[in-house]
Amino acid sequence: MFASRHFARRLATRSRRWASTHASTPALNQVTEEDLAHFAKILSPQFILSTLGSSSVASSELQPFNSDWMGKYHGNSTTVLRPRTTKEVSEIVKYCNERRIGIVPQGGNTGLVGGSVPTGRGEIIVSLGNMNKVRHFDAVSGTLVADAGCVLQSLTDYLAPHNHIMPVEFGAKGSCMIGGNCSTNAGGVRLLRYGSLHGTVLGLEVVLPDGTILDQLSTLRKDNTGYDLKQLFIGAEGTLGIITGVSILTPPSPQASSNAILALPSFDSLLPLFQTAKRELSEILSAFEYIDRGAYDLSVRHGQGRGLSPEEVEGAECFVLIETSGGRREHDEEKLNDFLEHLLGEEKPLINTGVLSQDATQFASIWGLREGITEAVSKEGKAYKYDISIPLSAFKQVVDATREQLREKGLLGPHAVKEVVGYGHIGDGNLHLNVVAAQYTPEIEAALEPFVYELVGKYKGSISAEHGLGVMKAHALHYSKNEVSIEWMRKIKNLFDPNGIMNPGKVLPPPEHQPLLANTGSATTA
Template sequence: MAFRGITKLFVTQTRFSQLSTLSYKRLTDNDVEILSKIVEGSIITNTDDLETYNTDWMRRCNAKSKLVLKPNSTQKVSQILSYCNQERIAVVPQGGNTGLVGGGVPMDSNEIILSLSKMNKVIEFEPSLGVLTCEAGCVLENLDRYLEKFGHCVPLDLGAKGSCQIGGNVSTNAGGLRLLRYGSLRGNVLGIEAVLADGTIIDCMSSLRKDNTGYDIKQLFIGSEGTLGVITKIALLAPIKPAYKNVAMFSCHTYEDLLQALSLAKSRLGEIVSALEFIDYEAMLVVNQHLDLKCPISLAPFFFFIETSGSNQEHDRQKLDEYLEEVYGKALVTDGTVAEDSSKAAYIWGLRERQVEAGVRVGWIYKYDLSLPLNCLYELVQETRKRCKGLASYTVSYGHLGDSNLHLNVYNTHYTQELKDTIEPFVFEWTASRGGSISAEHGMGFDKAKYIYFSKQKESVEIMRQLKRRFDPNGILNPNKTVLLDDSKCIRPPPIGKYNH
């Protein structure tokens, strides 16, 4: 497979060459013995077993950490971090390891991995408040199944829901398909318990929706990717699960038609719309050729997905039918289908949600997660496709059209530096020139940390560094992720106007 051998080794060495100058202790047998006692033997040291934790989901990052610790309580996390801080041992917090920007894997063999997988208990659910309290290691899909018994759901839906953990979701401020309906995790997380680098336990747990007493400390941990503290418990809003859903898929000939169909969906479907997604023709081609998923409607340059959810089946279907009449009447869509049962709905969503899985089958993925104004969002795809012609197997796009989140993926059978240099930093420069964000929902991780100035001003970056130094003065938590302490390793965007043509 393309991930193995020389290619993987080359990429790993490239990453290591960019590490900061912070000094960390080399792990000793004595350290392993002391840490093993804290977790009562719940450790992994076998090389074969370690590979799962050392390698990210897309197999682009592969480190050689020699130790995984699996504590089962906040107190044990506290003891581990207290010792590691004292000894200056670098620690990488890890949830389900489904991240896509190298944020949950170590970059050096002396970094230890702190797995939260054993902290997977649901503490309580308060139906009257709709608040779920749980440990950080709970798998997202398991939480959804638990809440289903009460008629509620998690306000988050991801393709990796079967293995990702809620602590990792919160640490990366994950987005997903339900963001349009329920908003981001920043608004849905009511409380957090976290452990700082020195072992201090910060208890910001609350089930209150209103609390105006000073700074909202928990927000610092949401989206910080484990660089300020390790999230151990979460209090989460759990909305009532909609009784009825409709899933529809349409084909559109032009991007302008797609945007008009989107605008009408927002205005006509309003309170019942829960997802507005799209994929382009090349994305459809990839899932067809590499996952054998056939398109259920006629092929076109763009495909538009709509999900509605509500409590009145007749009302919701009537609104959807009226919308269908309008978009067909205005010739905005050329073909379409509405799922009549859950299996067809799942199949339709699979065309959208299994894009990365299909890309892995191709070989190597250069993956970009961006926010851009809708009027220029697809221009970037077209420009990237032109640049990569003859170098890449596919240049595909898909994403959350309802909130202007583009996933731009370039697939090739194997890694080449020429192709990477063709894409980066062009994609980030182009995005910055349009006032976009270089990370819409996946975080910065290791991949994008050096490009932070493409989305943040220097004053904001310096505040981030000050927070990092205050919360983690020895820099042991997830080194070289999100914000680099060594400013000289950051890349600056080009002068404004370079890509405004």
């Protein structure tokens, strides 16, 4: 709660500043009862939720749409629209563009950077959850065409009998939606194997900010006929339009999967281990996840997963979870066994020990160690989460430097920051740096930002590897993107959305943004 209040204060201060220096930026309008009457011509009454008008609902009913799942970001939209067709989305957007009403597109609302929550600019929320049909699947080519509001898990379930899997996988798979996955260019544990959505998405259907439907819902694996416009919407976090349909290439289900948890004597073993794994496991290596000692202990302490015995953990500086997926179990197991024997047989072994899963329960339990870190962190305290891309060799340095920074500021200890831990996808160069505090405080935030962003900038890294910018990091974009790039992002934004109605306040840093509405006192947070 504190974080969000603090956040609101900061944003409000900024907005005043922008308002004075960018007075010409047009403010957006609030939704009125007249607008509601118009929406009622587009949607059936049950698909309009509003605190306004004759059929108004209590604001608590809008709460799940106005807040993110972490409870960190809060908006105060009066109106949620839940269209069922692309045409309905188009009509809503066209009207909002004419009326200059901001729109927050929302999928599963599982993001980590506040990208799917309103920012107090009077936005309506367009929730895609009612667009949840599979439109087409071709088992020969593996192409799947689905509505944007399909929940990832439901698509996985749909594909299973056809022996295909989704190329993406996240902890939030039970809630997140494929349109949101694409809008945020979500990464996840399968990226190492199947590549990013920029490669696997074959086509998109997008409602542009003027209401036009851009139909690029191709199912072709190859199509070199001009600019690949759909790529702009992958990772645009809904600021250039609303994705309403997705065509995606799904891989065949692997016949067999195995995993192992390995204890490393020292971080220095990590890179040689990664290189050895890439060489010996090559095409069957499907995950290579890093877990530092602090993250491992946290996960075990809070009962997440099970792997090594306390004796086996002794003397380990960090851990690696390896997963293989392949076409024939006996081949995969032979490769994995040989790899582990080879590792342990070295004169100066890269690992202390390891456990190879023997059955589905152990397999799940080892993954539980890795996937349970998020929950363990939130059980332990309040988390400041940074999701960064840096050189693999710097993973430990960055965690250590952050801890040292907090120590120097006197902020390390049970009263303030309890843990600074790191884990992530080595194969993708993606570190999750988590700072676990007793409370969110301005002092801790001031010690961390811009410190972490500057550190990332020094390594020419990315301040957001896979979470996106949302509202959390828009102001820090310049640590990862140079001026020319930001300028061209603005030009693209202005070309598609000259009135700035699409997910205002997200992705791009302040100058081009609308000021918060002057007439809403507690604009940002509930």
